[in-house]
Amino acid sequence: MQSIVLLLWLALCAEQDARERQINNTLTLGAAACALAYLFITGHTWIGADASEGGWALLIVMLLxxxxxxxxxxxAADxxxxxxxxxxxxxxxxxxxxIGAGVAVVIWLLSRRWLxxxxxQKVKQRFRQVIEEASKKQPFAPFVLAGFLLAAVWIH
Structure with a gap:
């Protein structure tokens, strides 16, 4: 159940990032605040890991x-x-x-024209900015979503 909530949140972030090339702070900071509050109240992360695991994961994120x-x-939104x-x-x-996001980026770069x-036409119109070559900034949240899906399948 917890993974489904995270998937829905990541899907919202990915959709907004793909369309607008930015993610609203309400989605990112709001989720971070909820996750931090949950961590302090229960003593474990949303998926049930020890609080120290969440801290180590945050340190890894900052380093990477x-x-x-x-x-x-x-x-900054990423x-x-x-x-x-x-x-x-x-x-x-x-x-x-x-790792999954990296794999998704490579697959996308190799096959985006074919995909x-x-x-x-309706989907193309909604996400036309994703494929446009003129834009230098590629959305990263869709790849994070794909990476999380791959990680969830691999872990479970």
Missing amino acids: TLPGYMLGRLG VKLLGALALATDRMYLLGTF WSLLS
């Missing part, structure tokens, strides 16, 4: 994302999204999500 943010490769995910999960989910041709 802050250099990318400072170099302009990741947006860092906040992954921080909230870290507080709600554990190291295994987080590292699995990173794009398979979509309906």
Whole structure:
């Protein structure tokens, strides 16, 4: 059940990031605040891991994302999204999500033109910014969603 809630949250973030190239602070900071409150009240993360696992996952997120943010490769929303995910999960989910997101990025880069041709016109119109070459900033949240799905399948 907890994974389903996280999947729905990540899906909302991914959809907004794909359409608008940004994620509302309400989605990222709100989820982080809820995850942190849950962590303090219950003593474990949303998925049931020890509180220390959430802390270690947050440390890993900061080590992996802050250099990318400072170099302009990741947006602030991506860092906040992954921080909230870290507080709600554990190291295994987080590292699995990173690895899965990397795999999803590679698959997307290799097959996006073919995949794009398979979509309906309505979907293409809604997400036309995702495929446009003119944009330098690619949305990262859809890949985080794919990575989390892969991690959840792999862990369970």
